[in-house]
Amino acid sequence: MNDRSELLSQLPLRENLRGLSPYGAPQIDVPIQLNVNENTHPLPTSVVDAIAQEVAKAATTLNRYPDREFTELRELLADYLGHNLDRENIWAANGSNEILQQILQAFGGPGRSLLSFVPTYSMYPLLASGTDTQFIAGTRAEDFTLSAESAAAQVRTHRPNVIFLCSPNNPTGTALGLDVIQAVYEVASETKAIVVVDEAYAEFSLANTKSALTLLDGRQRLIISRTMSKAFGLAGARVGYLAAAPEVTDAIRLVRLPYHLSAVTQATAIAALKNIDLLLAQVEEIKTQRDRIVTRLTELGLKPSVSDSNFVFFGGLEDPHTIWQGLLDAGIIVRDNGIKGTLRVTAGTESETTAFLEHLATLLGAQK
Incomplete structure (x- = not known):
């Protein structure tokens, strides 16, 4: 137990909060961040x-x-x-x-x-x-x-x-x-x-x-x-x-x-x-990239879920953590939710999506 955890345990914390961890996806500064379902397009x-x-x-x-x-x-x-x-x-x-x-x-x-x-x-x-x-x-x-x-x-x-x-x-x-x-x-x-x-x-x-x-x-x-x-x-x-x-x-x-x-x-x-029309115009571009991800993941032999969102959840991975790390090493972060055989990726801009799909294909090929 680290010093901060030890000190925290000494506080009169409510019992139902003891042992919990705060919410938070990894905050890692990489060029392409596709792990927290943000709209990656800059505001007009x-x-x-x-x-x-x-x-x-x-x-x-x-x-x-x-x-x-x-x-x-x-x-x-x-x-x-x-x-x-x-x-x-x-x-x-x-x-x-x-x-x-x-x-x-x-x-x-x-x-x-x-x-x-x-x-x-x-x-x-x-x-x-x-x-x-x-x-x-x-x-x-x-x-x-x-x-x-x-x-x-x-x-x-x-x-x-x-x-x-x-x-x-x-x-x-x-x-x-x-x-x-x-x-x-x-x-x-x-x-x-x-x-x-x-x-x-x-x-x-x-x-x-x-x-x-x-x-x-x-x-x-x-x-x-x-x-x-x-x-x-x-x-x-x-x-x-x-x-x-x-x-x-x-x-x-x-x-x-x-x-x-x-x-x-x-x-x-x-x-x-x-200025809602300008903002929602980006939604259609994001949906295009999302559908592109679903199509390409299927071609790669993976199992993407039907997506009504700005991200794609996909399975069929033998070693998702190795894929996650390989993408991170390439400057791309996606989300590992800890669900066996799966990862989740945000639909980004066209160039971000291309980078993700190309590096993923390379990593999958290296595993065969």
């Missing part, structure tokens, strides 16, 4: 200029607290989502992780439980621990899919207070059918459980994939979580948001910190939403 210059202007305007009032209700931002987000939503249906926070944390602060906590279906986003159990909510690891099929029947049966068995459905799922990249969400919500109604659909990658979905936003009307305990980190290329700005019944946003207000969204954060997000 005109959008950078628009953000700078909005932030400069906000800077003149930084001696005052920001709009606690971030009204303009909520109105713009509602307009973007459509589906007859208005600002009363919208809440925002510092990244979708804070959105999920606030949901657990309001509806989870001691004596309550969160169910999700692993493998899925690795922050879920950590968010549960941070709010003293019991995490229940549901299961998926061998190919990592989740059927309506299986999901509903597990909800009925465990009777959780909150359910997180990641769609498209991370790390596997495939979206859930609406039948899964409907089945989970119906069973969850027996115990009045909250159902959260985490749609962080929704903008990258395939053409025939429908958003859970289409199910929101009339479902009081359904929450759709989104982020501006991925499709909008604002990972560094930390802006997440949710759509739900107005009474859900009222519940979140009970646990939010005062003035939790800074004036600078609000200004950045507002400028981005006012």
